[in-house]
Amino acid sequence: MLERYLLPPEGADWRSIDAYRQTGGYEAAQRALQTLTSEAVIEEVKASGLRGRGGAGFGTGQKWSFMPKPGGPKPTFIACNGDESEPGTFKDRQILERNPHLLVEGLIITGHAIGARAAYVYLRGEYVTAFRTLVRAVEEARSAGLLGPGHLGSQREFDVHIMRGAGAYICGEETGMIESAEGKKGQPRKRPPFPAVYGLWGCPTTVNNVETISQVPSIIRRGANWFKTIGTPTSTGNTLYGISGHVNRPGVYELPLGTPLREIIEIHAGGVRNGKRLKAIIPGGVSMPVLSAEQIDVRMDHESLKQAGTLLGTGGIVVMDETACMVRAAIVIARFFRHETCGQCTQCREGTAWLYKLLRRVEGGEGTMADLDTINEIGGYMEGQTICALSDAAAWAATGFLRRFRAEFEAHVTGGGCPLPESFEA
Amino acid sequence: MSDAVFTLSEAVKQQILSEVPRYPEARSALLMALHHVQAEIGHVPINVQRELAALLGIRPIEVREVVTFYPMYHEHPVGKRNIQVCVNIACALAGARSVVRGLEQKLGIRVGERTPDGAYSIEEVQCLGSCGTAVCVMVNNLPFIENVRPDGLDELLRTVG
Numbered sequence: 406m407l408e409r410y411l412l413p414p415e416g417a418d419w420r421s422i423d424a425y426r427q428t429g430g431y432e433a434a435q436r437a438l439q440t441l442t443s444e445a446v447i448e449e450v451k452a453s454g455l456r457g458r459g460g461a462g463f464g465t466g467q468k469w470s471f472m473p474k475p476g477g478p479k480p481t482f483i484a485c486n487g488d489e490s491e492p493g494t495f496k497d498r499q500i501l502e503r504n505p506h507l508l509v510e511g512l513i514i515t516g517h518a519i520g521a522r523a524a525y526v527y528l529r530g531e532y533v534t535a536f537r538t539l540v541r542a543v544e545e546a547r548s549a550g551l552l553g554p555g556h557l558g559s560q561r562e563f564d565v566h567i568m569r570g571a572g573a574y575i576c577g578e579e580t581g582m583i584e585s586a587e588g589k590k591g592q593p594r595k596r597p598p599f600p601a602v603y604g605l606w607g608c609p610t611t612v613n614n615v616e617t618i619s620q621v622p623s624i625i626r627r628g629a630n631w632f633k634t635i636g637t638p639t640s641t642g643n644t645l646y647g648i649s650g651h652v653n654r655p656g657v658y659e660l661p662l663g664t665p666l667r668e669i670i671e672i673h674a675g676g677v678r679n680g681k682r683l684k685a686i687i688p689g690g691v692s693m694p695v696l697s698a699e700q701i702d703v704r705m706d707h708e709s710l711k712q713a714g715t716l717l718g719t720g721g722i723v724v725m726d727e728t729a730c731m732v733r734a735a736i737v738i739a740r741f742f743r744h745e746t747c748g749q750c751t752q753c754r755e756g757t758a759w760l761y762k763l764l765r766r767v768e769g770g771e772g773t774m775a776d777l778d779t780i781n782e783i784g785g786y787m788e789g790q791t792i793c794a795l796s797d798a799a800a801w802a803a804t805g806f807l808r809r810f811r812a813e814f815e816a817h818v819t820g821g822g823c824p825l826p827e828s829f830e831a
Numbered sequence: 832m833s834d835a836v837f838t839l840s841e842a843v844k845q846q847i848l849s850e851v852p853r854y855p856e857a858r859s860a861l862l863m864a865l866h867h868v869q870a871e872i873g874h875v876p877i878n879v880q881r882e883l884a885a886l887l888g889i890r891p892i893e894v895r896e897v898v899t900f901y902p903m904y905h906e907h908p909v910g911k912r913n914i915q916v917c918v919n920i921a922c923a924l925a926g927a928r929s930v931v932r933g934l935e936q937k938l939g940i941r942v943g944e945r946t947p948d949g950a951y952s953i954e955e956v957q958c959l960g961s962c963g964t965a966v967c968v969m970v971n972n973l974p975f976i977e978n979v980r981p982d983g984l985d986e987l988l989r990t991v992g
Contacts, residue, residue, distance in 0.1 A: 570862065588889075830929070831923060
């Protein structure tokens with residue numbers, strides 16, 4: 406049976422600490438701090454199979470186990486990534502605005518597991534309502550003794566601080582976020598050292614996404630075995646799928662990992678708008694290669710999407726109907742990456758600009774077949790060459806559209822312009 | 832108005848100083864500090880950047896490189912109501928281009944410009960995280976205006992005031 410544990414039912418208001426507690430809120434944090442060792446919490450989360458919900462899908466318990474044992478020379482921190490900026494992704498905002506105490510409870514348990522002194526939640530600057538809602542939740546939790554010195558009757562001190570970014574996508578990259586949180590430009594760091602060794606202010610740091618942390622209270626309350634009954638054997642639990650574009654009911658849907666893409670589009674999102682035919686689907690934010698309509702029966706989990714030639718990413722699904730020009734879609738995305746490259750690595754700084762220019766030329770009807778090959782060639786130079794994955798994402802997006810819709814790109818070249826008169830504008 | 836008239840007010844200084852103890856290093860409060868400055872002045876003039884640097888114990892260039900790196904900060908004045916239209920994929924599919932064009936016509940300015948009276952400016956921005964309610968518009972630092980339609984711009988401008 407479909408069960409939801411991340412978002413409140415439609416119409417319910419769980420934002421206050423009293424409302425949250427009535428749902429059993431903070432029982433898991435209390436139990437963890439009073440009866441479970443740090444190791445036991447990490448083991449439970451490892452056993453649950455929880456994988457990060459920020460895009461990379463790394464094992465959360467495993468990530469925590471990279472942290473040094475408590476009592477080391479430096480304090481340790483949680484950097485909670487709420488810089489949700491991947492186009493097509495608007496799910497963490499639902500937790501932040503509608504169930505903020507779930508995140509606070511998750512942070513308390515995570516803090517216990519890794520022995521953190523504090524959590525810094527980095528919210529994207531544009532999430533004004535989310536910021537206010539979370540600030541209020543943290544204040545309530547502090548007043549209730551859930552945060553601060555001796556929180557929940559423990560011997561420890563743990564607090565949550567909230568900071569705002571200022572519109573730079575690259576700050577969602579974990580080391581870009583750390584630089585930004587230190588008050589600098591959000592330019593990613595070379596690794597190693599990884600954040601578990603050298604993170605915020607040079608101290609050991611675990612970076613987890615908002616939704617990832619919000620999964621933790623339910624795992625502790627109901628157990629790893631319960632969690633594993635949801636989803637697939639290697640992609641466990643519910644996740645928040647955001648669906649947008651040409652569908653009747655865009656929105657965020659909490660469903661198990663492994664839910665068929667067809668079910669999400671046709672049942673939950675009410676199908677393609679205006680009786681039009683489906684053409685293309687971006688499955689996990691614009692960094693992930695596009696799928697064509699024939700691939701709609703893929704399941705939305707890490708393994709199935711990998712087999713289909715793309716990745717789950719953030720689970721942000723963008724649906725495009727038959728009117729949409731695929732070159733224009735690629736242009737919109739290429740323009741985004743050109744704008745968001747931090748400029749450190751030549752391959753990315755130059756490559757994102759050239760991809761955009763070439764796509765514009767093709768769309769304008771001045772492109773040649775050689776330009777299409779150049780897009781692939783540039784994409785090849787951009788992959789696996791840079792400090793962070795923004796360059797790879799920009800390359801995958803452009804070459805993904807070209808690979809999947811090559812005939813439409815060629816039609817722009819041979820026909821001297823866009824063959825789709827009803828298309829959206831880039 | 833010349834930038835020289837702007838200065839860090841006592842109220843903003845206090846807001847900034849109250850952020851500092853959250854972090855092991857004062858510099859970490861810079862992004863929040865800039866939000867406070869901009870909420871009061873509307874942009875972050877050079878001389879205020881210098882004052883901020885002194886307040887946080889860093890060099891002026893370390894403030895300026897942050898101001899110019901992040902799209903939400905403005906070194907130069909923008910309109911009193913800075914209308915930011917998302918033009919990324921979900922909003923593009925919902926007609927963001929027509930929304931931008933319509934605003935340009937109604938206000939008589941192009942993207943990146945300010946009306947002569949300084950009341951409005953228009954910016955194209957990247958994904959605001961509101962893809963399910965495209966087209967999404969953000970004005971200054973206020974909560975999003977969602978589901979904006981190309982034919983609903985008069986209402987949008989009324990809301991904006």
